[in-house]
Amino acid sequence: MALPARLERAVLLVPLLALAAAAGAGRRPPERAAAAPVLRVCSDPNNLPFSNARGEGFENKLASLVGSELGARVEYVWWAQRRGFIRNTLRAHECDVVMGVPTSFELALPTRPYYRSTYAFLYREGSRFAVRSLDDPRLKRARIGVQMIGDDYANTPPAHALANRGIVGNVRGFLVYGDYRQHDPQSPIVDAVARGDVDVAIAWGPTAGYYARREPTAIAVVPVSPQIDLPYLPFVFDISMGVRREDTALRDRLDEILDRRRASVDSILQAYGVPRADRQSS
Amino acid sequence: MLSACMKEGSDRRPVSEARDPAFTPAPGAPAIAPSATANEDGQWTMPAKDFASSRYSGLAEITPDNVRNLKVAFTFSTSVLRGHEAAPLVVGSTMYVVTPFPNILYALDLKNSGAVKWQYEPKPEAAAQGVACCDVVNRGAAYADGKVVFNTLDNHTVAVDTTGKLAWDTKLGDINLGETMTMAPLVAKGKVFVGNSGGEMGVRGWLTALDLGSGKIAWRAFSTGPDNEVLIGSRFNPHYASDKGKDLGVSTWPGDAWRIGGGTVWGWISYDPALDLLYYGTGNPGPWNPHQRPGDNKWTSGIFARDPDDGQAVWYYQWNPHDVHDYDGINEQILLDIDTGAGTRNVLVRAERNGYMYVLDRRTGEILSATPYGYITSSKGVDLKSGRLVVADDKIPQMAKVVENICPAAPGMKDWQPTSYSPKTGFLYVPHQNLCMDWEALEANYIAGTPYVGANVKMYAGPGGHRGVVSAWDVANRREVWRVTEKFPVWSGTVVTAGGVVFYGTMDGWFKAVNARTGDVLWQFKTGSGIIGQPITYRGPDGKQYVAILAGVGGWPGAVVAGDLDTRDSTIALGMANAMKDLPQHTTKGGILHVFSL
Numbered sequence: 001m002a003l004p005a006r007l008e009r010a011v012l013l014v015p016l017l018a019l020a021a022a023a024g025a026g027r028r029p030p031e032r033a034a035a036a037p038v039l040r041v042c043s044d045p046n047n048l049p050f051s052n053a054r055g056e057g058f059e060n061k062l063a064s065l066v067g068s069e070l071g072a073r074v075e076y077v078w079w080a081q082r083r084g085f086i087r088n089t090l091r092a093h094e095c096d097v098v099m100g101v102p103t104s105f106e107l108a109l110p111t112r113p114y115y116r117s118t119y120a121f122l123y124r125e126g127s128r129f130a131v132r133s134l135d136d137p138r139l140k141r142a143r144i145g146v147q148m149i150g151d152d153y154a155n156t157p158p159a160h161a162l163a164n165r166g167i168v169g170n171v172r173g174f175l176v177y178g179d180y181r182q183h184d185p186q187s188p189i190v191d192a193v194a195r196g197d198v199d200v201a202i203a204w205g206p207t208a209g210y211y212a213r214r215e216p217t218a219i220a221v222v223p224v225s226p227q228i229d230l231p232y233l234p235f236v237f238d239i240s241m242g243v244r245r246e247d248t249a250l251r252d253r254l255d256e257i258l259d260r261r262r263a264s265v266d267s268i269l270q271a272y273g274v275p276r277a278d279r280q281s282s
Numbered sequence: 283m284l285s286a287c288m289k290e291g292s293d294r295r296p297v298s299e300a301r302d303p304a305f306t307p308a309p310g311a312p313a314i315a316p317s318a319t320a321n322e323d324g325q326w327t328m329p330a331k332d333f334a335s336s337r338y339s340g341l342a343e344i345t346p347d348n349v350r351n352l353k354v355a356f357t358f359s360t361s362v363l364r365g366h367e368a369a370p371l372v373v374g375s376t377m378y379v380v381t382p383f384p385n386i387l388y389a390l391d392l393k394n395s396g397a398v399k400w401q402y403e404p405k406p407e408a409a410a411q412g413v414a415c416c417d418v419v420n421r422g423a424a425y426a427d428g429k430v431v432f433n434t435l436d437n438h439t440v441a442v443d444t445t446g447k448l449a450w451d452t453k454l455g456d457i458n459l460g461e462t463m464t465m466a467p468l469v470a471k472g473k474v475f476v477g478n479s480g481g482e483m484g485v486r487g488w489l490t491a492l493d494l495g496s497g498k499i500a501w502r503a504f505s506t507g508p509d510n511e512v513l514i515g516s517r518f519n520p521h522y523a524s525d526k527g528k529d530l531g532v533s534t535w536p537g538d539a540w541r542i543g544g545g546t547v548w549g550w551i552s553y554d555p556a557l558d559l560l561y562y563g564t565g566n567p568g569p570w571n572p573h574q575r576p577g578d579n580k581w582t583s584g585i586f587a588r589d590p591d592d593g594q595a596v597w598y599y600q601w602n603p604h605d606v607h608d609y610d611g612i613n614e615q616i617l618l619d620i621d622t623g624a625g626t627r628n629v630l631v632r633a634e635r636n637g638y639m640y641v642l643d644r645r646t647g648e649i650l651s652a653t654p655y656g657y658i659t660s661s662k663g664v665d666l667k668s669g670r671l672v673v674a675d676d677k678i679p680q681m682a683k684v685v686e687n688i689c690p691a692a693p694g695m696k697d698w699q700p701t702s703y704s705p706k707t708g709f710l711y712v713p714h715q716n717l718c719m720d721w722e723a724l725e726a727n728y729i730a731g732t733p734y735v736g737a738n739v740k741m742y743a744g745p746g747g748h749r750g751v752v753s754a755w756d757v758a759n760r761r762e763v764w765r766v767t768e769k770f771p772v773w774s775g776t777v778v779t780a781g782g783v784v785f786y787g788t789m790d791g792w793f794k795a796v797n798a799r800t801g802d803v804l805w806q807f808k809t810g811s812g813i814i815g816q817p818i819t820y821r822g823p824d825g826k827q828y829v830a831i832l833a834g835v836g837g838w839p840g841a842v843v844a845g846d847l848d849t850r851d852s853t854i855a856l857g858m859a860n861a862m863k864d865l866p867q868h869t870t871k872g873g874i875l876h877v878f879s880l
Contacts, residue, residue: 044730044731047730047731049731050731051731080413081728081729081730081731082413082729082730083729085729100728100731101728102726102727102728102733103726104725104726105726105727105728106725106726147732148484148542148569148570149569149727149729149732149734150482150483150484150568150569150570153571153608153679153737153739154571154727154734154735154736154737155569155570155571155574155734156732156734157734157735159570159571159574160571160573162574163571163573163574164573168536168537168539168573168574168575168576169536169537170536170537171536171537171539171574172537172538173484173539173542173569173570173574175460175483175484175542175569176729176730176731176732177413177459177460177483177484177729177730178730179458179459180413180457180458180459181456181458185730186730186731204731204732204733206731207731207732232735233735234735237726237733239733
């Protein structure tokens with residue numbers, strides 16, 4: 001199988017970066033020719049369904065897929081995905097790729113999006129709060145769980161949208177950071193729906209879809225409508241892999257893999273229950 | 283060197299304003315004195331020097347006439363690279379220095395040019411890297427009864443004896459829940475008082491008292507929630523109507539938003555032994571956006587007076603009801619006693635983030651005055667009848683809307699960096715910033731796998747183009763008497779001496795001595811890194827007066843150096859990076875203690 005020239009360059013580039021880091025840490029001098037290629041992935045060690053240190057997240061599966069396509073061993077650099085994540089990892093040259101970033105993210109160079117998901121309503125099947133729209137009047141009296149960011153005055157789109165509609169007193173916030181001591185820090189918002197602590201929850205699609213399947217109760221996962229709440233509050237986001245801004249060679253290589261292995265990528269996402277909101281045309 | 287500096291600063295602006303008879307001192311009287319100061323023993327046993335938080339030293343060997351002869355006595359590298367905000371302590375012939383994470387406590391021998399006697403390493407949790415993302419500073423230790431007490435980033439309060447042996451270690455919170463501790467404890471009446479940080483992460487703020495002897499928790503007072511958890515009971519008697527009522531820590535929030543409502547306690551505590559009251563401020567409400575938390579959001583962004591024995595609240599005042607600008611209410615309060623001729627008035631002076639210099643009656647919590655000490659657009663004043671800040675509606679940040687020229691910016695007119703007060707001049711020496719902010723367009727962001735749209739905050743220098751100020755504030759006449767302007771925010775504390783000299787440091791690494799009466803810069807020394815620490819002065823074992831400062835740039839404005847932030851992205855560090863783009867050209871990181879004497 002002949003690799004196009006740009007791909008060969010990318011494959012070569014990766015182990016060079018890894019070895020440079022090792023040499024900087026005072027190890028033995030690099031033996032570039034003999035080294036096995038390494039793909040260094042920065043990832044959160046405890047953030048299912050995305051990733052964890054046991055390799056149980058869909059981003060772990062995607063990293064393995066990409067690693068094998070590159071003929072590279074995947075090496076993780078673990079760092080909690082909080083404010084400062086990209087700065088401390090990708091930009092600090094601790095790694096070469098982050099498996100998930102919004103496509104319009106400015107801190108990294110994104111690949112073409114490999115999925116588009118949406119915030120989703122969650123409610124127990126058969127509930128009288130089977131809402132599909134933010135404008136459903138039942139939201140005024142439902143007990144609602146919503147994901148919180150609390151960063152830089154910013155919050156999740158549903159948190160803003162509810163506040164803009166004056167729906168505040170019946171809203172319960174669930175920090176996306178969760179309790180980092182637990183195996184599933186992000187599950188409490190979905191658990192609350194299953195237990196009946198809230199009538200409706202609004203959560204980012206991958207989190208909603210993954211945990212809804214694991215509850216003992218049947219939970220409906222319904223995309224939030226509208227997709228964009230005016231004046232400008234999007235509920236759907238394109239997600240890409242991200243590399244350093246200057247690392248166009250690796251970005252190109254990843255684009256090629258994501259394109260060629262689209263079916264495999266899709267089946268991984270499907271296995272994790274990621275709700276898709278991809279454009280029909282593509 | 284000196285003249286260049288004079289050009290940079292010393293823009294003295296007389297401000298005329300009516301005198302307020304309520305706290306104008308009697309003519310010729312020894313006017314305004316800090317409460318609760320001990321006789322000068324030459325030591326420095328707590329960051330604020332005394333319970334009144336005066337940061338005033340009675341030492342007078344160094345004067346405006348001889349300060350130009352100051353020379354380095356010794357230096358010491360802490361081996362830590364993050365921002366050094368702590369005040370060193372001096373107890374007998376030993377100096378104690380606590381570093382940022384990993385919070386090493388060093389004991390230095392002052393009889394031997396600061397040689398290390400011992401070091402204590404608490405080894406805080408580093409496994410969950412990135413969990414405590416923003417702030418790894420530590421604001422210092424406190425000494426009492428043979429123990430050096432300090433907090434670790436991972437929420438332990440630790441007491442170490444004078445031989446370096448651990449006396450006790452009490453875990454007070456969990457870093458895995460976003461909680462951290464960065465403040466300096468206050469020790470009074472056999473108790474250690476400490477608070478938490480992490481309001482942005484959904485942490486609920488508290489002040490906790492521990493027994494100094496055993497480290498056992500005596501009480502904990504939350505900043506939100508029902509009265510029994512806030513320790514509000516029959517003694518609570520706030521001055522203003524808006525602070526009266528049952529369970530306001532619940533009812534001034536929608537639903538149970540108070541459970542993750544912020545109000546963390548990461549700043550300064552003062553104590554009045556005569557009234558037997560503790561005073562401390564609470565952080566801003568978080569992590570909710572203003573629209574998601576209609577109501578006053580008690581008891582965030584305000585100040586409590588409490589009984590140190592049982593923690594019961596005695597009064598409360600809210601600087602920023604329903605805060606919309608991230609104005610934490612955690613700054614230092616200086617306790618002053620004013621002889622009015624008709625008796626003594628016990629007041630509390632606070633240079634608040636929102637830009638007003640408050641004078642409160644510290645028995646009752648009544649505001650006597652609230653006077654701007656810098657350029658303010660975010661509010662229109664304080665209504666002294668109701669006690670309420672009058673917020674400017676057009677400067678309230680809103681999503682999907684551009685709001686320009688919000689002054690002061692989120693760090694406020696002044697952040698945590700503490701003020702000093704000299705009873706000789708009657709002036710406060712206020713280190714602060716001059717920053718405004720724009721609330722701009724939206725951009726995609728991503729945390730814990732979850733995309734959202736964030737606001738783009740940009741900070742920049744306010745009127746005059748300088749970003750930092752040290753001003754002398756005449757307490758009796760409620761006016762600025764002089765100011766020194768600085769290129770960068772003045773993120774260090776100040777100290778003032780009986781000799782008539784004020785010391786402070788700049789973020790580009792100049793340690794400066796200025797004349798306490800005139801503001802003339804008398805001496806300066808370029809340290810190895812930018813300064814965000816708290817200067818102290820003490821009498822050494824040889825009887826001489828020394829001045830000490832930890833250099834080591836970092837903190838919120840210094841993160842662009844200490845955290846190697848990319849200044850091309852103007853919105854990082856909560857918009858601060860835009861205001862600090864040029865700092866990396868002026869300084870590099872690294873913690874170094876500098877000690878000077880004549």
